[in-house]
Amino acid sequence: MADFEAIDALLATASSERTPLPSAEERRRLREGLHLSRAQLAQALGVGPSTVGGWESGRDPSGEVREKYAYFLEGARTKLEAVTENTAAATDAEPGDDEPTEPDSAQAGQTPESHDDDGGGDVLAVAQPCVLCGQPARHQVEGFPQHLDPAECAPAAPASVPAQAEKPAPRTAPRQPAPARKSRPAASGVKVVPVGRRLQAADAPDRIGAAVAAALAEHAGDVEAATAALIKRAIPDAMALLDDTRKGGRYDVVAHPWLPDILRKQTARGADQVWEARPKWSRPELPAGVHEITALDVNGAYLSALKTHLPLGQLEHSTGNHHDRRRAGLHLITPPAWEHDPYLPNPIGNRDEPGPLWVTEPTLRLLLRLSGPKYGMCDPPEIHESWTSGATEGLLEKFRIALKDARDRAISDDDQVTLEYVKAMYSKFVSTLGESNYNRELYRTDWMHLIRAQAFANLWWKAHRAYDEGLMVVRAMGTDELHVTGDWRAVFPEGRGVAEVKVKDTYTVGTDPSAAAEPSPDAS
Structure with a gap:
């Protein structure tokens, strides 16, 4: 009877109805409306950024994570609706032309997102340091400031030269990326890094070295046991490394597309x-x-x-x-x-x-x-x-x-x-x-x-x-x-x-x- 009781208990807690989710396009709009990157949402839900990308391309989650995702989407919609109502109320008392206005973005320094044709990112009202070169950039991709035009991505200036503060960008249409131009000889003391080698931020962790050191420590220096353990976890570790190297990337990847x-x-x-x-x-x-x-x-x-x-x-x-x-x-x-x-x-x-x-x-x-x-x-x-x-x-x-x-x-x-x-x-x-x-x-x-x-x-x-x-x-x-x-x-x-x-x-x-x-x- 114990087996049948267990089955009855399982059926009592189960539900034939799945939590409804909005369309893939709406899921992405809600996340981007709060200026959240896929990595931020993925961390909160306990999944990988590429999994979130798959959900925003039409793939549906299941189980407990579906409930969590639906809860986030509903909360995001409520918050965005409140922001819209507050913005509409503020327009009833619109300030004069000579009065400064405060940005109504959910994240300071950002304007509502506007996507470039080349798969670029969000337009920033205030320039922020590029994740690749450290110079001021007016766009961000996946939450990371970055130059969309490689010609604009220059090495950071030497520490001895004080950087000039960027003035806030006027509230005009987003400027187009500057056309590519020929590189010029570098000034004395500035190290020119080829674009193809500008890989990660300087503080990017050595994920591979850390994993090897941890495995050797866990197995008391036993080389064979450490190697076997590392090979066993090679796939999730490779995906984590891929996520690290995709930070600041210019392109979104559809991780779970429909296949012919x-x-x-x-x-x-x-x-x-x-x-x-x-x-x-x-x-x-x-x-x-x-x-x-x-x-x-x-x-x-x-x-x-x-x-x-x-x-x-x-x-x-x-x-x-x-x-x-x-x-x-x-x-x-x-x-x-x-x-x-x-x-x-x-x-x-x-x-x-x-x-x-x-x-x-x-x-x-x-x-x-x-x-x-x-x-x-x-x-x-x-x-x-x-x-x-x-x-x-x-x-x-x-x-x-x-x-x-x-x-x-x-x-x-x-x-x-x-x-x-x-x-x-x-x-x-x-x-x-x-x-x-x-x-x-x-x-x-x-x-x-x-x-x-x-x-x-x-x-x-x-x-x-x-x-x-x-x-x-x-x-x-x-x-x-x-x-x-x-x-x-x-x-x-x-x-x-x-x-x-x-x-x-x-x-x-x-x-x-x-x-x-x-x-x-x-x-x-």
Whole structure:
């Protein structure tokens, strides 16, 4: 009877009605109306910022967190309505033109939000220090002051030079970002930091180093136990690092978009319809003679592939034989004929079936480049239809460089714990972007395919470089395996860095014709 009583108690407390939520657009409007960032709301609800982004793109929460989210939204609506009523009452006694007015924003120094066309942020009435360079900025993104135009993002002035106070901006229409201008030589004493390396605020925590130190302390210096514990938590740690590196980012990312059918598995254990162009190629025939072959291992293949054109929002459908370089996604193409298989792999990998197939952005861009006037190795692919969104190549650049720098330090210090931890972070980050129960923060199957395809494309370009420099390419496999003959050290730097290669194996193939022609000692 105890079991039935437990079931009755459960049914008594359960409810068939779910707490109603406003539309996705209204959810975002309520949060932004109070000038709250996604990170602030996520911290209060005990979730990640990308999860809040998913709710504001149409995905609904469930369970207890749904009740908390609904409570916040209702409170935000009540507060905004009260602000609107107070503002309306204040307009009945509007001051004269010569009387100053106080900002009615919920956060001092901010005007009601006005979004730029490039996915920018809020207009600030009073300039605040840019999160990237420290100079006064008049916009903010996700709650962080930032220059929207990279040309305006200059290094902070030396401490010895007192900064001049910014005057409050007049109540006029938001000014447009200044056009890009050529950089000028830096004044003496000012350190110019390239835009691509302006990654995080100076006080950003070393999340990777802190995690390694804590794991070693928890396991009393046991390297194997600490490494196993870090690898086990690699996915949530990678997502936390991604959130850190996205602070002040110029673009919002749709973390849980609606996906077209081509990105859905056809069967429970099957695959979707996207072809990643994974290379599995061996030279069909070798010249006569003995060949000393070196199997090269490409370091950090997936880490390097994080630098690729990734779609920001929900994929949109289009038709026609046209490629927009400002967008990225998936494309149904008829690939061109490939006539170089005797010495170079096919850019679309090994495919037995002819006809159209769905490929990713890196594969399409590789084919378009090879069909161009510089290489002329094939005809252009024919594009039939596409699923794309506005894209940027630097979306994960801060995340990638944070992992790369930690990897470089680990190699320099012979720190195997950090090295294995970082490897698990970026490899599992890629592998769990699809339908995985281990990563609920970011669900972008399209990103998973694009990053993998970029790793394959990077390997193809290494094979082409080897061939172009006079080496004989014997095999190209997966993301990181390239077999060649010849003086490969004159072509590729040797080492453990992401821009270097290391020797995986050496072996000999073929026979010496002269040795086969000599008579054996027993012949008489």
